[in-house]
Amino acid sequence: MKSTMERAETRTAPEPKSNRGPLVVIAVFGALFLVGCWAAWFFTIDDAFITFRYSANMADGHGPVWNVGEDPIEGFTNFLWMLWHVPFALAGLPLETVAKVTSVVLGAGILVILVRAGHRAGGVLGALVAAGALVLFVPTYFHVTAGLETIAFAAVVLRAAIVGVDLVQGRAVRDWEPPLLLLLAGMIRPEGVLATLPGFLVWCWLRRRHGRTWALVAAVVVVGGGYFAWRWTYFGHLFPNTFYVKFGNLDAGSVWLETTVLLFLPLLVLTASLLIRKESRGEGLVLCSVVLLTGMTYAVSGPTMDYLYRFAFHAFPVLCLGAALATARLGHRVIAALAGIVTVGWVAVAGVTSVELPVAANYGPDLQRAHVAIGKGLAAARVPEAARSLAVSDAGAIPYYSGWKAIDYIGLNDEAIAQGARPADVVKAARPTVIVVTAQGPRATPGVVYGMSVPEVAKDYELVADIQMREGYFQEIFVLPEYAAQVKDAVTTSVDEAQRRNDPGRYEDTIDRWLDRLRAQLPGG
Incomplete structure (x- = not known):
């Protein structure tokens, strides 16, 4: 005979959830995820090639440096991502493809994690809300294929958040996981320490009576402190060089915050x-x-x-998880379903109507026929090794593919400019063979670009090429007279070929152009 209490427990115990539901959700959304990755596969952001340049130089035995033979400068904020690509650079594999494949795998991992966590909290509805918001948010796919650490960082932050949730809900976690996630996040991006700190602190508190906990905390301090001390002594500054260029713009930060809140409001x-x-x-x-x-x-x-809300995306999967957990707590199934539909629909519409989507959707071919082609042309130019130097603002694909010594006059990869030196003074002192300037039209040389006076630095140079990337975006190539002919011939040849292969004659930023390109890739297209 069962007691009254035992019978009550039997009646109120939750029914075990079937594994069929999450498997179906993973299969359907997984297929959509792969289609989305295919549709955005051509997209690689110029900044990714900054990281690849450091990886390639390290693979060649020079260490993580911007210019070989010069003092190291930390022009990246994704150390572990940079380090990940070094062995592939040693193997001669294309780093652009390595980055994309890595992010596809990690993105699929995020999808599976969200489905499992959402289903555990709220059944099939929870899985649909958590994974649906991720998969139906079109910018997701451009972050997967961009070549940067965005997806890797988001995956670690999500996992750290889930570990924290498991801890407060009384579930077992592996003791090594919270400290490892803290280290990984902090080495992928510096702010990763903050992002993963909540789960780590919960773990420290709940496991405070265990000696192993404090041994692992000590290991984190030793490893993390050792890494920080190494990079401080190696690069010579407390923070990455980009910090000194970007940090403190509160007006821009306020705009970012307002945009992000509106974008993810239901979440x-x-x-x-x-x-x-x-x-x-x-x-x-x-x-x-x-x-x-x-x-x-x-x-x-x-x-x-x-x-496409790149920095907001770092916490986006966590918000997807939070929305799934919250809908599971709403009680009434119809209300929960309506909340889930509104939330996923809001995010989907916000993503597909982004004003930046048409630019991103066509950015890949645009970069190939301009920046990549310029870089390859410079690499092929008959210019002596000692004279292979350039100054550039878009300091990604052009320096990477050219292999030339490069001055980044925005300052991300230039210590003097980041610390307040006038870009014009730095460029004039170096007197590079080539100066690349972004303009809004052919022969529309700007007076000042990124704080650099173009007439001041280029007065003795010849303008040898105006290369169109897209509507309203050109790269002007200024060259010292003694190398003008060689550079012009090589760059023109490279650019002409690239222009023929990448959306020839089309420079408009439209969704139609993107869809036309995708249709052409289909069988019979």
């Missing part, structure tokens, strides 16, 4: 709603803390190159 509201009920307050505190600490850095720095 933010649902995640914050976890704080209302006592039974969900612990997981709500963890998730809200992760989102707040992740975004705090960008809100006070006004991040540049924030294409």
Whole structure:
């Protein structure tokens, strides 16, 4: 005979969830994810080639340096991502492809994690909300294929958030995981320490009576402190060089914050709603803390190159998880379903209507026929090794493919400019063979670009080429007279070939151009 209490427990115990639901969700959304990656595969952001240049130089035995033979400068903020590509550079594999494949695998991992966590909390509806927001947000695919560390960082932050939620819900976690995630996140991006701190602190508190906990904390301090001390002594500065260029732009940070809040408003509201009920307050505190600490850095720095909400994406999967957990707590199934539909629909519409989407959708071919072609042309130019130097603002594909010594006059990869030197003074002192200037039209040389006076630095140079990337975006090539003919011939040959292969004659930033390109890739297209 069962007691009254035993019978009550039997009646109220939750039914075990079937594994069929999450498998179907993974299969359907996984197929959509792969289609999305295919549609954005051509997209690689110019900044990715900055990291690849450091990786290639390290693979060649020079260490992580911008210019071989010069003092090291930390012009990247993704050390572990840079390090990941070194063995592939040694093997001679194309780093652009390595980065894309890595991010596809990690992106698929994020999808699986969200489906499992969403299903565990709210059944099939929870899985649909968590994974649907990710998969139906079109910018996701451009972050997968961009070549940067965005997806890797988001994956680590998401996993750290889930570990924190598991801890406050009383689930078992592997003791080595919270400290490892803290180290990984901090070495992928400096702000990763903040992003993964909530789960780490929860773990420290709940495991405070275990000696192994403090041994692992000590290991984190030793390894993390050793890494920080090495990079400080190697590069000579407390923070990456990009920090000194970007940090402190509160006006831009305010705009970023307003844009991000509007973009993810339903996700933010649902995640914050976890704080209302006592039974969900612990997981709500963890998730809200992760989102707040992740975004705090960008809100006070006004991040540049924030294409398609790149920096907001770092916490996006965490918000997808929070929305799934919150819908599971709404109680009434119809209300939960409506909340999920509104949330996923909001995010999907916000992504597909982004004003930046047409530019990103055509950016890959545009970069190939301009920056990549210029870099390859410079590499082929008959210019002596000692004279292979250039100054450039778009300091990614052009320096990477050319292999030339490069002055980044924005300052991301130039210590003097980052510390306040006039770009014109730095460029004039170096007197590079080539100066590349971004203009809005042919023969429309700007007076000042990124703080550099173009007439001042290029007065003794010859303009040998105006290369169109897209509507309203040209690269002007200025060359010292003694090398003008060689550079012009090589760059023109390279660019002409690239223009023929990449959307010839089309320079408009439209979704139609993107769709036409995709249709041409289909069988019979």
